Amino acid sequence: MKKKIAVLPGDGIGPEVTWQAIKALDAVGDRFDHYFEYCFADVGATAIDKTGSPLPDLTLEACMNADAVLFGAIGDPKYDNDPNAKVRPEQGLLALRKGLGLYANIRPVTTYSNLLHLSPLKENKVKDVDLVIFRELTGGIYFGEKGRAEDNSSAFDTCLYKREEIERITHLSFQHARQRRKKVTLVDKANVLENSRLWRHVVQELSTGYPDIELDYMFVDNAAMQLIQWPKQFDVVLTSNMFGDILSDEASVIAGSMGLLPSASIGLHTSMFEPIHGSYPQAAGSDIANPMAAILSAAMLLDSLELFEEAKVIRAAVTTLLEKGIGTPELSPRITYGTTQIGDTIAHMIAEPD
Amino acid sequence: MKKKIAVLPGDGIGPEVTWQAIKALDAVGDRFDHYFEYCFADVGATAIDKTGSPLPDLTLEACMNADAVLFGAIGDPKYDNDPNAKVRPEQGLLALRKGLGLYANIRPVTTYSNLLHLSPLKENKVKDVDLVIFRELTGGIYFGEKGRAEDNSSAFDTCLYKREEIERITHLSFQHARQRRKKVTLVDKANVLENSRLWRHVVQELSTGYPDIELDYMFVDNAAMQLIQWPKQFDVVLTSNMFGDILSDEASVIAGSMGLLPSASIGLHTSMFEPIHGSYPQAAGSDIANPMAAILSAAMLLDSLELFEEAKVIRAAVTTLLEKGIGTPELSPRITYGTTQIGDTIAHMIAEPD
Numbered sequence: 001m002k003k004k005i006a007v008l009p010g011d012g013i014g015p016e017v018t019w020q021a022i023k024a025l026d027a028v029g030d031r032f033d034h035y036f037e038y039c040f041a042d043v044g045a046t047a048i049d050k051t052g053s054p055l056p057d058l059t060l061e062a063c064m065n066a067d068a069v070l071f072g073a074i075g076d077p078k079y080d081n082d083p084n085a086k087v088r089p090e091q092g093l094l095a096l097r098k099g100l101g102l103y104a105n106i107r108p109v110t111t112y113s114n115l116l117h118l119s120p121l122k123e124n125k126v127k128d129v130d131l132v133i134f135r136e137l138t139g140g141i142y143f144g145e146k147g148r149a150e151d152n153s154s155a156f157d158t159c160l161y162k163r164e165e166i167e168r169i170t171h172l173s174f175q176h177a178r179q180r181r182k183k184v185t186l187v188d189k190a191n192v193l194e195n196s197r198l199w200r201h202v203v204q205e206l207s208t209g210y211p212d213i214e215l216d217y218m219f220v221d222n223a224a225m226q227l228i229q230w231p232k233q234f235d236v237v238l239t240s241n242m243f244g245d246i247l248s249d250e251a252s253v254i255a256g257s258m259g260l261l262p263s264a265s266i267g268l269h270t271s272m273f274e275p276i277h278g279s280y281p282q283a284a285g286s287d288i289a290n291p292m293a294a295i296l297s298a299a300m301l302l303d304s305l306e307l308f309e310e311a312k313v314i315r316a317a318v319t320t321l322l323e324k325g326i327g328t329p330e331l332s333p334r335i336t337y338g339t340t341q342i343g344d345t346i347a348h349m350i351a352e353p354d
Numbered sequence: 355m356k357k358k359i360a361v362l363p364g365d366g367i368g369p370e371v372t373w374q375a376i377k378a379l380d381a382v383g384d385r386f387d388h389y390f391e392y393c394f395a396d397v398g399a400t401a402i403d404k405t406g407s408p409l410p411d412l413t414l415e416a417c418m419n420a421d422a423v424l425f426g427a428i429g430d431p432k433y434d435n436d437p438n439a440k441v442r443p444e445q446g447l448l449a450l451r452k453g454l455g456l457y458a459n460i461r462p463v464t465t466y467s468n469l470l471h472l473s474p475l476k477e478n479k480v481k482d483v484d485l486v487i488f489r490e491l492t493g494g495i496y497f498g499e500k501g502r503a504e505d506n507s508s509a510f511d512t513c514l515y516k517r518e519e520i521e522r523i524t525h526l527s528f529q530h531a532r533q534r535r536k537k538v539t540l541v542d543k544a545n546v547l548e549n550s551r552l553w554r555h556v557v558q559e560l561s562t563g564y565p566d567i568e569l570d571y572m573f574v575d576n577a578a579m580q581l582i583q584w585p586k587q588f589d590v591v592l593t594s595n596m597f598g599d600i601l602s603d604e605a606s607v608i609a610g611s612m613g614l615l616p617s618a619s620i621g622l623h624t625s626m627f628e629p630i631h632g633s634y635p636q637a638a639g640s641d642i643a644n645p646m647a648a649i650l651s652a653a654m655l656l657d658s659l660e661l662f663e664e665a666k667v668i669r670a671a672v673t674t675l676l677e678k679g680i681g682t683p684e685l686s687p688r689i690t691y692g693t694t695q696i697g698d699t700i701a702h703m704i705a706e707p708d
């Protein structure tokens with residue numbers, strides 16, 4: 001199989017972790033006889049420096065022509081510290097979301113038995129946690145009509161949802177649940193919010209098409225508690241944009257390290273895959289950044305191309321490495337490897353299974 | 355000092371825990387030479403059974419005439435299981451909020467050194483946590499204009515804030531911070547929401563009147579993470595209605611037991627004090643419910659009457675009891691006491707300090 005992948009390494013540690021993900025993809029290609037053609041393109045601060053734009057036209061074009069987008073990280077302190085900067089690296093990500101029609105952000109939270117000590121939760125709470133959050137990405141209060149009175153006497157934001165926006169992510173989440181433990185939890189605030197009631201209405205209606213999937217409902221305030229008290233109960237969590245923002249960030253810390261968490265953003269056009277961690281510029285070039293989140297993002301990319309077996313092989317390699325006590329410094333591992341060494345080892349494990 | 359207290363025991367375990375709080379108040383009265391006059395009134399399912407209304411006029415009148423309201427809990431399964439019930443116990447609470455103009459919900463989260471094992475967080479994370487959340491209670495998206503298209507093609511909710519709504523709770527939280535570690539964290543989503551920007555504008559403006567208080571800002575998604583990763587950093591958290599709903603529930607579980615957490619709702623007219631736990635009808639009448647949250651709510655009530663020393667004495671008695679390993683069954687204590695025995699012991703400790 002031949003696939004085109006647009007690679008947007010971005011800023012800070014983005015390039016070095018993305019490079020390790022490419023090694024993993026190439027190893028998969030060798031072993032399973034696929035050919036991945038990469039088209040590298042600039043985004044973020046790197047792109048501003050070269051072209052003045054955080055998302056040059058050529059980059060968007062490369063993404064539109066690709067089967068999938070592998071994304072690194074974005075952000076540079078020289079723009080954060082300049083409140084007058086008219087162009088910001090982060091605008092590149094927003095422009096990409098819009099350009100590719102990214103409508104669902106998918107964030108799995110998996111735990112590894114010998115990293116449980118890194119979690120702020122007690123080990124018996126996090127052991128065997130394996131959940132995934134589906135966050136709607138185009139609608140809701142972040143994009144609704146908003147305004148402020150000139151005299152600052154009041155301000156408002158509108159949370160609007162259209163049926164289609166709810167439908168497409170609902171189908172996606174139910175289909176995904178079929179490959180997992182077959183349970184979807186819709187998180188909303190239907191006891192108070194009208195848009196939540198529409199979510200319940202639409203999700204319940206569509207759920208009749210998935211009789212093999214169990215559907216339950218949870219209010220967002222309760223979900224914020226349950227994620228800490230009993231995270232194991234969750235399989236697929238389906239929710240709106242803002243609730244997903246809050247809950248996926250909350251859920252990300254229970255795994256103990258951001259360096260292990262991948263994500264996917266599903267697009268109407270092309271989908272994008274990226275680690276949830278930032279560009280972490282202080283660590284750039286020091287060969288200490290954990291590339292596992294980027295490598296696991298490549299596994300999600302393979303899933304999206306329906307290369308499920310190939311994705312599994314990547315995940316198994318990461319798990320094996322962690323079980324051997326190998327990791328980058330932030331995991332306080334038994335055996336410390338650098339960024340490159342992790343990437344090389346995983347590529348080797350994929351290419352030459354013993 | 356003579357004070358009138360309206361007592362609304364409510365449903366389930368409400369009456370039995372409220373009764374222990376009254377014992378504590380009476381012991382305070384004896385020791386400090388105050389006289390608390392109680393006016394008992396019905397609310398919730400109990401009130402529906404007697405009068406047909408979850409908040410009878412006489413009850414609201416009693417609250418309006420009192421210096422403070424001591425509230426138990428509300429809710430009965432016979433109404434939960436009847437979707438056609440026109441009147442629900444919970445409506446009593448909403449009617450009270452409106453009648454008394456309750457505009458700020460205050461929820462302290464305190465931890466006790468020998469109950470750290472009950473928390474889902476690791477002990478080093480929760481040890482010495484001492485924070486309080488100020489949640490705005492009258493505005494925001496829960497009360498804004500909302501609607502749904504007849505064909506269910508879309509639905510919306512509006513999040514509106516007026517300057518006055520932000521001002522009054524801001525003053526309250528800054529004044530409260532003066533009695534604590536002098537730090538206020540405003541939690542919002544000012545990078546996206548216009549009403550959050552108004553919050554920042556107003557809070558920053560008012561903060562100049564409190565030069566002794568440190569003010570910082572945090573986005574709500576980050577706050578949801580920080581509450582788990584490093585809850586000790588928080589002193590006073592100030593936030594809007596919905597964010598407060600989510601974060602105060604999230605924060606409530608880190609203490610390890612709901613049975614220990616009191617709350618205050620500050621009113622334009624009269625203020626109300628209640629445990630955060632529910633009516634827990636399965637436990638009613640079994641003398642196993644933990645009355646400490648109700649007793650600590652009475653301490654918050656005394657604070658509101660500026661009887662600070664008296665409030666301290668109640669809190670010290672609860673702490674001493676817990677340090678001795680004494681508690682109700684859900685705490686798995688070294689020495690198990692029943693509801694009444696806890697109340698009697700605390701009253702005794704208040705009245706006759708050794």
Ligand SMILES: [Mg+2]
Pocket residue numbers: 245246249575576
């Ligand atoms: Mg976020």
Ligand SMILES: [Mg+2]
Pocket residue numbers: 221222599600603
């Ligand atoms: Mg709540």
